[in-house]
Amino acid sequence: MGVIGLDKIKTLQRNPANIRNLCILAHVDHGKTTLADCLVANNGIISSRLAGKLRYLDSREDEQVRGITMKSSAISLHYSTGNQEYLLNLIDSPGHVDFSSEVSTAVRLCDGAIVVVDAVEGVCPQTQAVLRQAWLENVRPVLVINKMDRLIMELKLTALEAYTHLQKILGQVNAVTGTLFTSKVLEERAEKVKEEVNRDKDPSGDQVYDWSAGLEDADDSHLYFSPDQGNVVFASAIDGWGFSIQHFAHIYSQRMGIRTEVLLKTLWGDFYLDTKIQRIMKGAQTKGKKPLFVQLVLDNIWSLYDAVVTRRDKQKVEKVMTSLGIKVMTRDLRHSDPKVLLFAICNQWLPVSKAVLSMVCEKLPSPLEMAAEKVEKLMSVRTRRFDSLPERTQELKTAFLQCSSEINAPVIIFVSKMFAVDTKTLPQKRQRPLNQEEIAQRREVARQRHAEKLAAESLERATQSGSAPGEATMTSLPLKPEEEEEQKEVFIAFARIYSGTVKKGQRVLVLGPKYDPAQGLSLLPEGCSASDCIQEVPHLSCCTVENLYLLMGRELEELEEIPAGNVMGIGGLEDCVLKTATLSASPACSPFTPLYFEAAPIVRVAVEPKHPSEMPKLVSGMRLLNQADPCAEVLIQETGEHVLVTAGEVHLQRCLDDLRERFAKIEISVSKPIIPFRETVVRPPKVDMVNEELGKQQKVAVIHQVKKELPQGRSSDYQHVDPDGLVTLTTPNRLATVCVRAIPLPQEVTVLLERNSELIRALELMNSSLREGRAMDINLRILEAIAELKDHLQSLLQERKWRNAVERIWAFGPRRYGPNILLNSIKDYSRPSVWQCLEWRHSNDQVRAPASPLRDFDNSIVSGFQLATLSGPMCEEPLMGVCFSVERWDVESVPFSQNSDTLKEDSVSPEALRDVSSHGNSVDATTERKMDASSVDCYGPVSGQLIAAMKEACRYAFQAQPQRLMAAMYTCEIMATAEVLGRVYGVLGKREGRVLHEEMKEGTDMFIITAVLPVAESFGFADEIRKRTSGLASPQLVFSHWEVISSDPYWVPTTEEEYLHFGEKADSVNQALKYMNAVRRRKGLFVEEKIVEHAEKQRTLGKNK
C-alpha cells in the first residue's frame, strides 16, 4: 500500500495527539476530490502526475462518468513534518445538494474540516450549507481558496485585481460564519429570556431587563478566516500548488531580514513596502501602492504563469527555476503542453499537499482536544439537557475528553452510515501475489495431480475401471469458481471510535436512537458486561465486531484492533445496525444525537420490476438500498406500490443504478407514484360561477340535469330520486326498500374523525366483541378517549338538523373507521348505538343480554355503506366527509307474497318483523332463512341483494348532491434567500400552490415560506424550484391534509350569465375534471371524452391513394 506500511499506521493510531480526523467540504465542482487527490499523491498511493485527474476517491463508476462525487469515502494518510509524524483520516464528501446527507455522515466523524471555495465563483449555496453543517456539529473549519489559476488564465486578472477579489471572497465566507454566530447567540439569548421569564413568575423582587442582544459580549474573533491567522490556504489543486502566508513569511524573513512575526501580520492586509526606508507601512490602498501580498506573493506566481503558459519563454523559465532551486525532468521541459511543465515546477516550488497538510496539523484539533461542549451536544439526545442524564453517563464525558485507548477505558463508537462493498474487494478475499514458498507448494500440488492423472489413466487403460482418487481431484476443481461467483454485497459500518480500543471479535452493545441510559442502567445489574445477554432492555441489542478495517479509499486493510480517536470500518454489523448507531461496551452510554440532515428526501417515485415474478428480488434489493443509503427512504404503500423517496433527481438516479446493478440485479421501471383523491359532497352553492346569485328555479334545474344522467339503463321501477336528494331504492326481488340521503359533514368533524381513526377502530373492535357477549378486558384509558371523542363530536354537531345525530350514528366507513358516517334516521328502529361500549362500563350485565332486537339484515346495510364509501361514483376513490342518513328501511317479512305490490305493503313490515323477532331469536332466524331459500333461485340471498341495493342507494344519494373532489395537500416549507423569493413564488403559482405566510429568519437573510401544494402537482417540484433558484431555495414537503377542490367536475354553464361568460361548452380548464378524468383513464373507467373532436369530411382520393 504505497510508501508507508500498515505497521506504521498502526503505531500512529496509538497516538491520538497526532491524529487528525478531517473532511473536505465544498460546493459542487469546487475541487474537493482534486484536492484530496493531491493529498493522496503526497503519500505515494497514486502518482503525483495523475493527481487531480484520477479522482482516486471517486471509486464508483457513475462518479467517474459524471464527474461528481456521490458518497463520502475515507482514506488514512501519513504526514511528517519536522520530527512530528501525523496520521490524517481524511474524508472526502460530495458537494451536490442531493448528497448533503453524505456530508452529514462525514462531518459527524470529524473534528476538523477543510472548506474549499472556488476563487472565481466564491461562496455558493452549498458552501453556506456546509459551513452551517460544520458549525452545527462543532467542527473547526479551515479554508482553502482553490482554482487560483482560473483567476490568472480565465479571468485574466492582474495580481492587484486578484487580491481585491480574494479579499471579497474571504469577506463573503466570514459573513456566512458571522450570521451563523449571531443566530446562535440570538438563539441562546432567546432561551435565556425564556428561562428568565419562567423564573420571574415567582414573585421575587425587582427585575432587571437586559436589552443588549448579547452580541457585544460574545467573542467571535477566533471564528473568522484570515490568512494571518494561518487558517487560509490559497491553492490551485489542478496545477499542484498551494501556499499559506506562513510559507512566504519564512522565505522573505530570511531574504529581506524582516522578522517572521512582522511579516506574518503584514503579509495579508493593507500594508505596503516602502522601498526607500525599507519599512512596512500601513495604508497601501489610500496611497495607491501595491499591497505586500501582491508584491511579494501574487506577482511571483503571475510572472511564473506568464513565463510558462502564456509566453512560453524558455530562458525565463530556466532563470526562474534556478532561482527557485528546482530541477525539472527534461521530459517535462520538452512537453508540448505547457501545463505539464507548470505542474512540475509548481509541485516542487509550492506543493499544495504540504501547505494544506501543515495547516491541518497546526490548526485543526486532535481527538484529544475535543470540546466539552461538543461532547455534551453529542450525548444529549432529543433536546434533553446534558445535566439530566444519569451520573454514570455524565462520567463518560471524561472518557470522551481523554480519548484514552487503554483497556479499561469504555469503548464508544459511533456508526454514521453503512456502505456496501463487493465481497471481492474485502482483504480476506483479495488475490495477493504469492510468495516463493507458496508458488513452490502449488507447483508441487500440480505435479502430484499430474502424476495421479497419469497413473489413473494408465490404470484405466489397464483395468477399464474408474479411478477414485483421480475423480476426487477432478471434482474438487470446478467447485472453486462457483464459490467466487457467489458474490454478495457486504455492509461495512463507517464509524469512529471515541474512546477505548475495539478488538476483532469483541462484543459490544448497540444502542438504538431511543435508548435511554437511565432506564438501561436501572434494568441491568451492576457491572454486567456486553457479553451478557440482554433482552429485557428496550432499544438495546448486542453484537459482535467481526472485522475491523482501515479505510483506504477504494481499498480496505484488515486490522486486529483500533485505538481511540480513529475513523474505521466495521464488518459484521449489518444485522443489527440499520443506518446509524452508537456502539458501546457500557450501558451507561447514551446514544448520540441523530445526524442533522440539510435536505430531507422529497422526490418520490414508484418502483416496479419489469417482470412481475421478480417482486421478491426487488423487495430485498430495496431493503439493502435502504441500509446502504443514509438519505433514501423506502416504503410500501397501501396500494401495493413500492415507493422510493430520495433527496433529488441525481440522488434518485444513483439509487436506481444501485438497485439495478448491485442490490436487486433486475430490470426495474420507474413511474410517478399514484396520487390519491377523495370524493365528497358539499352544500348546494348559493352563487354561480360568475358570482351571480342563483335563483331557486335554476338551482332545481341543475339538480335535474345531473339526475337525468343517473338512471341510465335502469328501470325506474326500482328507484326514485326526490328533488331534494332523497333516494329510494328497492331490491330486485322487491322485498326490501331503503331511503338514503347524503349530507355533507362539517369540515371539523371530518378532520376529527380522520385524526381519531385508530380510536374508532378500537371502538369497533370492542363493539363486535360485545355483540358476541364476550367480555373483553377494556383499557380504561381508551374508554375515556372514546367518551371524549363523543363529546367532541357532539359539540361540533350543534345545528338543528344534526339533533341527536351523535347518538344515532350507525357506523363509520370505509373499513369501519373512515371519515364517513352512516346515520340511523329510521323512525321506529332502534339498535344499539356505536357508543354501547361506553354504557357497558356503567351497567355491565344489562347489555350482555341481547335485549335489543338486532335485525339480521343490519349487517347488510352496514356492508353496503362500507362498499359505497370505499369507492365513490366519481372516480372510484374513497369518500370523505359524507354522512349517509337512512330515512326509511322496509323489509318484506311475508316470504311468499309474490303478488306484493311492493312499497305500500312494505311500510307495514317493521312492526311485523319486530313481532316475529320478539318471540325469540331462533324463530326469527328460521323465517328469514326460509325467505332466503325462496329467493335464492333468481337473485341470490336477500342479504346480498340488500348490500347491493344499499350501495347503489348511497351512490345515487351521493350523486344527487353537488359532488366535489378532494386533493391531498402537502405543506411546503421553503427556505430561500431574498433575491430568489420572486422565482419561488412563480414556481408555486404555476403548480397551484398557495402561500400561507412568509417570515424572515432572525439573524439571517433567509426567508421561510410556508405554502400548501396539491400532491398531484408535486412531481418534479423540488427539481424545478432548485433549478429556477439556482439551488438557493430548498423545499421540504410534508403531507398535511385533504382539501376540497372548489370547482365542480361536472360543471357546465347553466345560467344566462354563465353562458355569456363561458360560452356553451365551457372551454376553460376545470382542474377537478382534469384530475377526475386522469384517474378514470388510469383505472380504465369510462371517460366522457370524444375519441375524435371533429370528424374528417369525405375526401375522394386519387387513384393511387
Add this chain to the structure above:
Amino acid sequence: MSIFTPTNQIRLTNVAVVRMKKGGKRFEIACYKNKVMSWRSGTEKDLDEVLQTHSVFVNVSKGQMAKKDDLVKAFGTGDQTEICKQILSKGELQVSDKERQSQLETMFRDIASIVAEKCVNPDTKRPYTVSLIERAMKDIHYSVKPNKSTKQQALEVIRQLKETMEIQRAHMRLRLAVPAKEAKRLREKLKPLLQVVESEEFDEELEMVVLVDPGCFREIDELIRCETKGRGSLEVLSLKDVEEGDEKL
C-alpha cells in the same frame, strides 16, 4: 352505365355506414368515422358532427337513396332526421379503428384494475399495482374479448396469472357459528373450502373465524344454511384481507 372501373370508382374514405333492417328493407345512413360510438354513449350531442348527411340511403356506397314510401312504411314517419336518429341508436355498425382501439384499451385497463383490486401478493398480503398487472397481462399475451364482461375476464386473467407470478385472490374473513349438533359433520364438509382457520371455539356452538377464497362464499353460505336448517350463521368480517397502512422497510 355503371362499370366499376378504377377511374370512376369513388372510395368512401371517411364514411362509417350504419345499417338497419326494418320492414323487410335495408336502410343505411352515412356517418363520420369514430363518431357513432360517442353518440351512443352520449358524449357527442351534436347530430351534425355524427351524420354526413341527414338523408337515408338504401346503399350508401352506390348513393341510392331510400324511397319515401318505404320509409313511411317502415318507420311510420317521413322525417329523415328522426329516422337517422333511430338508425343511429339501433342499427348495426362497423366499429372504426380508433373506436375499437380505445374500447379495447379501456377494457384492458378495467380488467387490470379489477384484478389488482381483487388480488394480493400472498407473500406480503399487499395488492399489486395496476401497472404491474397490466405488464403481467401483456407478458402472458392476454387478448381482450370485447363481447365478454370485464369482470368475467378478470377472473379468467387471475387464473392465468397464477401460473407466472405469485398472485392470489384476497381472502374474505368470515365468522361461522354452527350449533354443536351439526358442527362435527359440517366441519368436515367445510374443511376443503376454508383457506385459513384463524380461531376456533367449541362450547355450545362451534364458532370459527376463517379466511376463504371469495369464490367459495356462496358454497359455504349454502352449506351452512341447508345443513343447519337456518340455525347456523355466517357473518362477513371483511371482504378483503389485506395489509393496511404504509410500511417502512
